Amino acid sequence: MPxxxxxxxxxxxxxxxxYFRRKLIDAAIEAIARHGLSGVSVSRLAExxxxxxxxxxLHFDRKDRLLHEVLKHLADAYRASWxxxxxxxxxxxxxxxxxxxxxxxxxxxxxxxxxxxxxxxxQEAITNPAYRPLCDTRESxxxxxxxxxxxxxxxxxxxxxxVETAALGITFLLEGLWLDWSLxxxxxxxxxxxxxxxxxxxxxxxRHFGKAARAADG
Amino acid sequence: MPxxxxxxxxxxxxxxxxYFRRKLIDAAIEAIARHGLSGVSVSRLAExxxxxxxxxxLHFDRKDRLLHEVLKHLADAYRASWxxxxxxxxxxxxxxxxxxxxxxxxxxxxxxxxxxxxxxxxQEAITNPAYRPLCDTRESxxxxxxxxxxxxxxxxxxxxxxVETAALGITFLLEGLWLDWSLxxxxxxxxxxxxxxxxxxxxxxxRHFGKAARAADG
Amino acid sequence: MPxxxxxxxxxxxxxxxxYFRRKLIDAAIEAIARHGLSGVSVSRLAExxxxxxxxxxLHFDRKDRLLHEVLKHLADAYRASWxxxxxxxxxxxxxxxxxxxxxxxxxxxxxxxxxxxxxxxxQEAITNPAYRPLCDTRESxxxxxxxxxxxxxxxxxxxxxxVETAALGITFLLEGLWLDWSLxxxxxxxxxxxxxxxxxxxxxxxRHFGKAARAADG
Amino acid sequence: MPxxxxxxxxxxxxxxxxYFRRKLIDAAIEAIARHGLSGVSVSRLAExxxxxxxxxxLHFDRKDRLLHEVLKHLADAYRASWxxxxxxxxxxxxxxxxxxxxxxxxxxxxxxxxxxxxxxxxQEAITNPAYRPLCDTRESxxxxxxxxxxxxxxxxxxxxxxVETAALGITFLLEGLWLDWSLxxxxxxxxxxxxxxxxxxxxxxxRHFGKAARAADG
DNA sequence: GATGAATGAGCCTTCATTCAT
DNA sequence: GATGAATGAAGGCTCATTCAT
Numbered sequence: 001m002p003x004x005x006x007x008x009x010x011x012x013x014x015x016x017x018x019y020f021r022r023k024l025i026d027a028a029i030e031a032i033a034r035h036g037l038s039g040v041s042v043s044r045l046a047e048x049x050x051x052x053x054x055x056x057x058l059h060f061d062r063k064d065r066l067l068h069e070v071l072k073h074l075a076d077a078y079r080a081s082w083x084x085x086x087x088x089x090x091x092x093x094x095x096x097x098x099x100x101x102x103x104x105x106x107x108x109x110x111x112x113x114x115x116x117x118x119x120x121x122x123q124e125a126i127t128n129p130a131y132r133p134l135c136d137t138r139e140s141x142x143x144x145x146x147x148x149x150x151x152x153x154x155x156x157x158x159x160x161x162x163v164e165t166a167a168l169g170i171t172f173l174l175e176g177l178w179l180d181w182s183l184x185x186x187x188x189x190x191x192x193x194x195x196x197x198x199x200x201x202x203x204x205x206x207r208h209f210g211k212a213a214r215a216a217d218g
Numbered sequence: 219m220p221x222x223x224x225x226x227x228x229x230x231x232x233x234x235x236x237y238f239r240r241k242l243i244d245a246a247i248e249a250i251a252r253h254g255l256s257g258v259s260v261s262r263l264a265e266x267x268x269x270x271x272x273x274x275x276l277h278f279d280r281k282d283r284l285l286h287e288v289l290k291h292l293a294d295a296y297r298a299s300w301x302x303x304x305x306x307x308x309x310x311x312x313x314x315x316x317x318x319x320x321x322x323x324x325x326x327x328x329x330x331x332x333x334x335x336x337x338x339x340x341q342e343a344i345t346n347p348a349y350r351p352l353c354d355t356r357e358s359x360x361x362x363x364x365x366x367x368x369x370x371x372x373x374x375x376x377x378x379x380x381v382e383t384a385a386l387g388i389t390f391l392l393e394g395l396w397l398d399w400s401l402x403x404x405x406x407x408x409x410x411x412x413x414x415x416x417x418x419x420x421x422x423x424x425r426h427f428g429k430a431a432r433a434a435d436g
Numbered sequence: 437m438p439x440x441x442x443x444x445x446x447x448x449x450x451x452x453x454x455y456f457r458r459k460l461i462d463a464a465i466e467a468i469a470r471h472g473l474s475g476v477s478v479s480r481l482a483e484x485x486x487x488x489x490x491x492x493x494l495h496f497d498r499k500d501r502l503l504h505e506v507l508k509h510l511a512d513a514y515r516a517s518w519x520x521x522x523x524x525x526x527x528x529x530x531x532x533x534x535x536x537x538x539x540x541x542x543x544x545x546x547x548x549x550x551x552x553x554x555x556x557x558x559q560e561a562i563t564n565p566a567y568r569p570l571c572d573t574r575e576s577x578x579x580x581x582x583x584x585x586x587x588x589x590x591x592x593x594x595x596x597x598x599v600e601t602a603a604l605g606i607t608f609l610l611e612g613l614w615l616d617w618s619l620x621x622x623x624x625x626x627x628x629x630x631x632x633x634x635x636x637x638x639x640x641x642x643r644h645f646g647k648a649a650r651a652a653d654g
Numbered sequence: 655m656p657x658x659x660x661x662x663x664x665x666x667x668x669x670x671x672x673y674f675r676r677k678l679i680d681a682a683i684e685a686i687a688r689h690g691l692s693g694v695s696v697s698r699l700a701e702x703x704x705x706x707x708x709x710x711x712l713h714f715d716r717k718d719r720l721l722h723e724v725l726k727h728l729a730d731a732y733r734a735s736w737x738x739x740x741x742x743x744x745x746x747x748x749x750x751x752x753x754x755x756x757x758x759x760x761x762x763x764x765x766x767x768x769x770x771x772x773x774x775x776x777q778e779a780i781t782n783p784a785y786r787p788l789c790d791t792r793e794s795x796x797x798x799x800x801x802x803x804x805x806x807x808x809x810x811x812x813x814x815x816x817v818e819t820a821a822l823g824i825t826f827l828l829e830g831l832w833l834d835w836s837l838x839x840x841x842x843x844x845x846x847x848x849x850x851x852x853x854x855x856x857x858x859x860x861r862h863f864g865k866a867a868r869a870a871d872g
Numbered sequence: 873g874a875t876g877a878a879t880g881a882g883c884c885t886t887c888a889t890t891c892a893t
Numbered sequence: 894g895a896t897g898a899a900t901g902a903a904g905g906c907t908c909a910t911t912c913a914t
Contacts, residue, residue: 013894016894017894020895033345034345035345036256036341036342036344036345036346037256038254038255038256039345041886041887041888042887042888042889043886043887043888046897051895051896052895052896052897053888053889053896053897053898054889054890054891054895054896054897055895055896056888056889057888057889057890058894058895058896062888062889063888063889116344116345119341119344120341120344122397122401123254123337123338123341124254125401126254126334126337126338126400126401127251127252127253127254127257127334128254132401132402135401136401136402137397137398137401138398138405161417162413164410165410165413165414165417168398168410168414169391169414169417169418171394171398172390172391172393172394172395172398172414173387173390173391173394174394175390175393175394175397175398176389176390176391176392176393176394177390179340179355179393179397180355180356180386180389180390180393182344183340183343183344183350183353183354183355184354187356192382192383192386195380195383196383196386196387196390199379199383199387199421199422200387200418200421200422202421203417203418203420203421203422204417204418204421229913229914230914231875231876231877231913231914234877235877238877238878259903259904259905260904260905260906261903261904261905269878269879270878270879270880271879271880271881271905271906272878272879272880272906272907272908273877273878273879274905274906275905275906275907276877276878276879277877280905280906281904281905281906282905447892447893448893449892449893449896449897449898452898453898456898456899469781470781471781472692472777472778472780472781472782473692474690474691474692475781477882477883477884478883478884478885479882479883479884487899487900488899488900488901489884489885489900489901489902490885490886490887490899490900490901491898491899491900492884492885493884493885493886494898494899494900495898498884498885499883499884499885500884552780552781555777555780556777556780558833558837559690559773559774559777560690561837562690562770562773562774562836562837563687563688563689563690563693563770564690568837571837572837572838573833573834573837574834574841597853598849600846601846601849601850601853604834604846604850605827605850605853605854607830607834608826608827608829608830608831608834608850609823609826609827609830610830611826611829611830611833611834612825612826612827612828612829612830613826615776615791615829615833616791616792616822616825616826616829618780619776619779619780619786619789619790619791620786620790623792628818628819628822631816631819632819632822632823632826635815635819635823635857635858636823636854636857636858638857639853639854639856639857639858640853640854640857667873670873671873674874695907695908695909696908696909696910697907697908697909700876705874705875706874706875706876707875707876707909707910708874708875708876708910708911708912709874709875710909710910711909711910711911712873712874712875716909716910717909717910718909
């Protein structure tokens with residue numbers, strides 16, 4: 001767990017409720033990252049959160065629902081994160097697309113637990129349909145954004161490639177990156193991930209990510 | 219479960235042993251594919267295999283070891299499969315590399331349970347180090363083959379790209395494909411996966427997979 | 437089981453904890469007495485105590501530890517019992533030694549389960565070293581007390597016998613008594629056990645337990 | 655286990671039967687001595703005997719019955735042993751009684767497994783009535799012999815003691831000795847056991863085991 | 873006769889949930 | 894609201910026994 005912030009328990013009821021829910025969600029993320037989804041027991045949540053066992057059922061009714069909230073939390077946080085990165089990028093499709101990629105590539109250097117937990121849900125969604133809507137890459141806002149950026153680039157560059165194909169290629173690459181990273185975070189090097197993605201983009205959108213752009217990137 | 223082949227139980231002891239072990243391994247693959255790794259209980263294995271509960275411990279000592287054998291089985295089967303595909307390809311690096319990719323792309327149209335089970339182990343390996351050696355893409359024979367084929371292509375085509383980068387890009391793409399497929403096998407279309415990969419290869423190895431080659435592919 | 441005292445379950449938590457632990461310990465003693473140490477299963481403990489199966493692990497973590505606590509309980513209760521008997525005796529070594537013997541001889545008329553359970557642990561200690569410290573007669577406070585009383589008598593009477601030998605003889609006799617009693621409690625007669633011990637004491641400490649004393653005893 | 659005698663398996667069927675039964679009985683004694691009665695599993699018997707698992711049921715039908723045979727074997731061997739010691743003694747009650755005691759006292763220096771196994775059955779007999787007849791000291795030929803020797807001594811010496819009391823005292827002492835020895839065979843010293851018994855005999859039969867006799871013993 | 877593969881009952885333990893405190 | 898004691902279902906494993914080989 002990262003440095004335990006010594007935030008005091010709020011006195012007001014509605015604030016306390018939020019406080020406890022958040023503590024349990026954080027504990028769950030940590031537990032998933034360390035022991036996998038099936039390694040999350042109520043006892044372990046109590047241990048990791050420092051709260052009583054009954055809190056899970058009090059605040060989320062069922063362990064099930066807590067996990068669902070955790071997934072929502074992860075999805076929201078991820079979306080907020082890449083949208084924030086997007087908002088800082090220049091207002092051109094190429095720059096914005098690269099901002100998305102760079103955000104993913106770079107983020108793997110920190111933020112371990114959340115990423116691993118996300119992957120755990122991603123896997124669980126295969127057999128547990130309840131998680132699917134929140135996990136399906138193709139349905140996410142991220143994928144939508146990538147698609148619209150690709151569409152803009154294709155229109156602008158006159159490329160002979162379908163939007164769907166371009167967007168899928170990019171997301172496949174990023175997902176492969178996640179998995180590769182997750183198996184051994186120590187081994188992962190942002191630089192090599194970046195080059196792999198850049199090369200791919202240069203291939204499908206040469207006028208936007210071709211040699212000139214690559215030189216600028218180093 | 220696929221159609222239950224009515225293979226009679228062998229009478230000879232050594233054959234029966236192999237027969238039952240195989241039955242348990244198949245049952246495990248099926249159970250993993252349906253319920254995830256943590257959904258594999260001895261009772262469920264008994265149910266899926268039609269054998270007694272004690273058989274798991276009799277033939278594999280611990281459930282643990284059965285699962286390890288399942289993973290080995292999956293790894294072996296996958297390796298045998300792509301190697302067979304490789305052996306049928308023309309003796310040129312480009313053709314051979316494409317044979318590998320095509321094998322992966324096409325295989326997702328069948329073979330559901332094995333693939334999903336493999337992904338489950340892949341995920342489990344993140345938190346359970348015991349599975350890691352058999353799951354780490356970078357250490358596999360597959361990745362080694364991809365690397366040596368890339369090396370040959372780079373030498374032949376004089377490309378300005380590191381072997382590692384090229385090989386990683388290809389495997390990331392394929393792994394992304396696996397995940398995308400796994401979440402909804404019905405949705406998956408081999409054709410679109412093929413195009414995504416082809417486009418990528420054309421980008422990094424244009425002299426081998428460029429326009430001319432793409433035209434040939436359709 | 438002896439008549440189930442209808443003591444209501446305490447409402448206060450700390451009292452309830454003691455109450456349930458005690459109930460389980462009593463159930464264990466009863467189960468050991470009826471079925472032997474290896475006949476104590478969690479199911480049987482639940483049955484005998486009227487509590488849920490999970491209570492064993494809740495209150496003692498492992499069945500193992502419950503049994504250890506049972507042994508401690510038996511040892512404590514036995515010690516308290518003979519010490520109480522000792523405290524009521526006159527302040528002379530002979531009277532005190534006899535009080536100890538009489539306590540053992542007489543107690544076998546009641547208190548069945550505890551005694552049989554104790555013997556079961558005594559036996560188990562032979563192959564399970566964990567029980568040994570609490571079972572070893574020679575290390576017990578009882579043996580120490582017997583020794584010091586013997587020492588006092590030897591000094592007072594000028595007997596030509598080692599303290600260790602005298603004390604061992606007495607404890608051997610008492611242990612033989614226990615075993616003989618345990619095989620058939622119905623057959624056991626305190627009177628005959630008493631005579632056997634008295635005769636022995638008269639032999640090694642004639643000036644304290646000789647004819648005159650024997651006459652007084654009846 | 656003591657040095658494994660390399661006796662070849664007999665060819666003749668009836669001899670082979672005896673041979674295997676004996677091997678299983680020896681294995682059982684060893685297993686009981688090491689792991690206690692409840693630690694004797696068919697697997698362990700197979701391991702210790704070097705025979706197949708099915709042999710237990712083939713030769714003894716049930717594990718139960720094998721154990722019963724083991725107890726009979728132990729009882730027979732013990733009886734043969736003390737009777738042999740008795741036959742070597744001089745033809746006087748005192749000498750014969752002492753031969754019995756000495757046999758017991760001295761035997762504890764070797765013969766570990768059989769003694770510990772015997773004690774295990776002795777304990778088990780408390781809760782399992784099936785073992786009782788073969789374990790009950792008071793019913794055994796040994797006790798009968800002790801009683802008749804005591805009777806002879808009482809008649810000869812004109813002692814004022816009941817036969818039963820005298821015989822019980824002696825057997826209690828010896829049983830106490832067994833238990834004390836069993837908890838720590840390393841600690842046991844035959845000499846001290848001998849002195850304890852001698853002192854006791856001198857007390858109840860002074861004319862036969864009094865000072866003069868004691869001096870002779872050292 | 874001898875073997876060990878196959879069975880299913882029973883073992884201890886962990887678990888999510890309920891609910892009195 | 895917050896706690897953790899109590900429950901009983903389900904988990905993996907060991908076992909004695911049966912019986913085909």
